[in-house]
Structure formats: C-alpha cells, structure tokens
Amino acid sequence: MTALGPLALAPLTRDQAVEVCTWRYPAPYDCYDMTDADPDELADPASGFHALTAGGRLIGFRSFGPDGRVPGWAYDDTALDTGGGLHPDLVGQGLGREAIRAGLTYGRSRFAPTAYRMTVAGFNERALRVVRSLGFERVGRFRAPTGVRYEVLVRPER
Template sequence: MTTLGPLALAPLTRDQAADVRTWRYPAPYDVYDMTDADPGALADPASGFHALTAGGRLVGFRSFGPDGQVPGWAYDDAALDTGGGLHPELVGQGLGREAVRAGLAHGRARFAPAAYRMTVASFNTRALRVVESLGFERVGHFRAPTGVDYEVLVRPER
C-alpha cells in the first residue's frame, strides 16, 4: 500500500481542473474520465469540486453536490451527494479509503449533512468495498442512460 502523507482539501483551481481533464483511466474505469469537462466550470466554487492534495501535489479530487449524481436515479435532498477520484497512477494502491475519509471529514465540517450519498459504478468493486467499509449501505441499483449499472449507497451522519 502506498502512503501519501496528510491529505488536504481546498477548492479546485482552474489549473488543477485542466490537469484533471487529462486523466485517463483504463476500461471499464474510463466512464470516470472527465475529458469533456470545462475547467472553468469545475473550478467554479458552485460546482462543489475540491482538490485532494498531499504535500502540495494534486492526487485526486472530491466533489459535493449534484456532480455526484448520475442520470437515471431519483435523487432527493435527504443526503449530500459526494464523489471523487484519484489520479490514475494512484488507483489500486490502497489509497481510496484515506481519500474518501478525508472528503467525508471536509464535507462534515463544511456542510454538516444529515447523511452522505455515493453513486458508484456496479463493476467498481474496489470503490464499493471502500465505501461500504466506511459505513455506507446500498439502498438501490439502476442502469444509467449510458448503459452502465450503478449502486446508490447512503451513510447517515446523525
């Protein structure tokens, strides 16, 4: 397992957003590629994107709000949607739990949600194991218009 040191979250800058757009994941994880994303929109504070850094180096991102929603599910306001990703070079090295935990702590301090919700591609067993190990429970399953199946998981905070 790789260790990065302390992780920090801060609003995503335009340069960091442009970097994230270049990240390419191998199939089937390429559903997470953000090649079409507008860096300006990602860096807009209203987008809810935050840089995940270690020692000043961009190692991933976390998002809070509608970005974590996938078309095809009936989302409501009962939970704060959160999502994110690691740099492709860091995927599969045992960093997911630490990254998600850092995001949850940041979200708790900033938004104080009653619950968190994550939508994870059904084939992404690594991510599903991570979020379930952090107390998320599956509440539903759906097929997005893209044909990819997703799991919806929720974790109460109170």
C-alpha cells in the same frame, strides 16, 4: 496520513481542473474520465469540486452536491451527494479509503450534512468495498442512460 503525506482538501483551482481533465483511466474505468469536462466549470466554487492533495501535490478530487449524481436515479435532498477520483497512476494502491474519509471529514465541517450519498459503478468492486467499509449501505441500483449499472449507497452522519 498516507505514504504520500497528509491529505488536504481545498476548492479546486483552474490549473488543477485543467490537470484533472487530462486524466484517463483504463477500461472499464474510463467511464470516470473527465476529458469532456469544462475546467472553468469544475473550478467554479458553485460546482462543488475540491482538490485532494498530499504533501501539496494534486492526487485526486472530491465533489459535493449535484455533480455526484448520475442520470437515471430519482435523487432527493435527504443526503449530500459526494464523489471523487484519484489520479489514474494512484488507483488500486490502497489510497481510496483515506481519500474518501478525508472528503467526509471535510464535508462534515463545511456542509454539516445529515447523511452522505454515493453513486458507484456496479463493476467497481474496489470502490464498493471501500465505501461499504466506511459505513455506506446500498439503497438501490439502476442502469444509467449510458448502459452502466450503478449502486446508490447512503451513510447517515453520526
């Protein structure tokens, strides 16, 4: 539970997807902007996107599956890719750990993966610190076609 209330995940609705597509992050985090995303695709259950809410309010999202992959790495199916984001106004307020933990718990009950994999921008020290604190270990680094360096981290399921 956060100061905002208990965290919950549910499939992303179209209205929530439209809202996520308006979020803009300050540089260098603007590589996480989803302003070019199609809300209908995000809301399609096959996309793997889920709303992260606190007290019924949309505070972020989590994704499960291929959407968590970044072009430039040789991904395989040995782990479930997961990613996500918080509303730009909530970034840097210490919510990341609980947001990711809620996603992992939800993913465990819904997908039962043998391992999780996250791909995190190398400059995003806050996210890397949180992900490592949750038991993820780096298995590689690469530069995406956009020029951004990424780290690939994996955590076996317990």
